[in-house]
Amino acid sequence: xxxxxxxxxxxxxxxxxxxxxxxxxxxxxxxxxxxxxxxxxxxxxxxxxxxxxxxxxxxxxxxxxxxxxxxxxxxxxxxxxxxxxxxxxxxxxxxxxxxxxxxxxxxxxxxxxxxxxxxxxxxxxxxxxxxxxxxxxxxxxxxxxxxxxxxxxxxxxxxxxxxxxxxxxxxxxxxxxxxxxxxxxxxxxxxxxxxxxxxxxxxxxxxxxxxxxxxxxxxxxxxxxxxxxxxx
Amino acid sequence: xxxxxxxxxxxxxxxxxxxxxxxxxxxxxxxxxxxxxxxxxxxxxxxxxxxxxxxxxxxxxxxxxxxxxxxxxxxxxxxxxxxxxxxxxxxxxxxxxxxxxxxxxxxxxxxxxxxxxxx
Numbered sequence: 345x346x347x348x349x350x351x352x353x354x355x356x357x358x359x360x361x362x363x364x365x366x367x368x369x370x371x372x373x374x375x376x377x378x379x380x381x382x383x384x385x386x387x388x389x390x391x392x393x394x395x396x397x398x399x400x401x402x403x404x405x406x407x408x409x410x411x412x413x414x415x416x417x418x419x420x421x422x423x424x425x426x427x428x429x430x431x432x433x434x435x436x437x438x439x440x441x442x443x444x445x446x447x448x449x450x451x452x453x454x455x456x457x458x459x460x461x462x463x464x465x466x467x468x469x470x471x472x473x474x475x476x477x478x479x480x481x482x483x484x485x486x487x488x489x490x491x492x493x494x495x496x497x498x499x500x501x502x503x504x505x506x507x508x509x510x511x512x513x514x515x516x517x518x519x520x521x522x523x524x525x526x527x528x529x530x531x532x533x534x535x536x537x538x539x540x541x542x543x544x545x546x547x548x549x550x551x552x553x554x555x556x557x558x559x560x561x562x563x564x565x566x567x568x569x570x571x572x573x574x575x576x
Numbered sequence: 577x578x579x580x581x582x583x584x585x586x587x588x589x590x591x592x593x594x595x596x597x598x599x600x601x602x603x604x605x606x607x608x609x610x611x612x613x614x615x616x617x618x619x620x621x622x623x624x625x626x627x628x629x630x631x632x633x634x635x636x637x638x639x640x641x642x643x644x645x646x647x648x649x650x651x652x653x654x655x656x657x658x659x660x661x662x663x664x665x666x667x668x669x670x671x672x673x674x675x676x677x678x679x680x681x682x683x684x685x686x687x688x689x690x691x692x693x694x695x
Binding site: 390393394396397398399400401402404405408475479482539542543546547550551 | 589590592593594596599600611612613637678679
C-alpha cells in the first residue's frame with residue numbers, strides 16, 4: 345500500500361504554529377495507474393517506430409519496382425492503405441485477434457468493383473493473431489491489386505473465389521486458404537519479379553511460419569496459403 | 577561507400593525490413609546470407625558457413641537475439657544490432673557493439689559495415 349502523507353500546520357492568532365495535523369491518503373491505485381500508463385506509452389512508442397520502419401521498407405521496395413512517379417504513387421498509396429486497414433482491424437478487435445473474413449473483405453472487396461458476383465468468400469469463423477493478420481493482409485492486398493490489373497477482377501466475366509478451413513495435419517493445426525481466379529484474361533507467370541510477387545510467395549514463411557504455394561494456371565491464378573494455429 | 581565482398585548475414589524478423597536490407601545491400605555490392613527471422617535459422621546458417629559480418633535485429637518475435645550475438649562473438653564475427661527501441665538495455669557483454677536505430681539510414685549502415693569489415 346502506498347500512502348501520500350502530509351503534515352499541515354495549525355496556527356494561533358499570532359501566527360505561531362501550535363499544532364501539526366497529520367493526514368494520509370491511500371494512493372496505491374493512482375500509482376498503479378501511472379505505471380500502467382507509462383508502460384502503454386512505451387509500448388505505443390515501440391509500435392509507432394516499428395510501423396515507420398515498415399513503411400520506410402515498403403516505400404523502398406515500391407520505388408525499386410516503379411520508375412515513374414504515377415505508378416509509384418498508386419502502388420505505394422495502395423500498400424499504405426493495406427497496412428492501415430490491418431491496423432484498423434486489430435484496433436477494432438481490441439488488439440488481440442483479427443477475424444479472417446473481415447481481413448479478407450477489407451483487403452479484397454475494394455478491388456472487386458460494385459458487383460458482388462465477381463467475388464465469393466466461403467469459410468467458417470476463424471480468428472488469426474495480429475502478427476499473422478499484418479503479414480497475410482499485405483499478401484491479400486497484392487493478390488487483389490494483381491487480380492484487378494491483370495486477373496480475375498480485371499474483366500466483368502472474371503471472378504475470384506476465396507475459401508478457407510481449419511485443418512489438422514500431423515498433429516499441427518493450420519488455417520488453409522485457397523485463392524482461385526477464373527474467367528480473367530489468360531495467365532502468364534510474371535517475367536519480371538516485382539516485390540509484390542516476392543511478398544506473396546515468401547513473406548509467410550519468413551514472418552509467421554506459414555506456407556505459400558502459387559500456381560500460374562492458364563485459366564487463372566491459383567494460390568494456397570497455410571498459417572499455423574496454436575490455439576484450438 | 578563500401579565495396580567489401582564479405583558475406584553479410586541478415587537476421588530480421590519483419591519480412592519487409594529484412595528484404596529491404598537484402599535488396600539495398602545487394603545493390604551496394606554486398607553478398608547476403610539469409611535473410612532469416614528466427615534464432616534457430618540464424619544458428620543453422622552460421623553453422624553451415626561462418627559469415628564475415630552480421631546484422632542482428634535485437635527483438636525477434638519477442639525473443640532477444642543475444643544467443644546469436646554470443647555465437648558470433650565466440651567465432652570472432654563482427655556484428656551490429658538493429659533496434660526499433662532505444663538500446664539502453666543491451667546486456668553487459670554487448671554494450672560496446674554498434675547499434676543502429678530503425679528506420680534505417682542506409683548511408684550510416686554502409687559506413688558501419690565498412691568499419692566492421694576493417695575490424
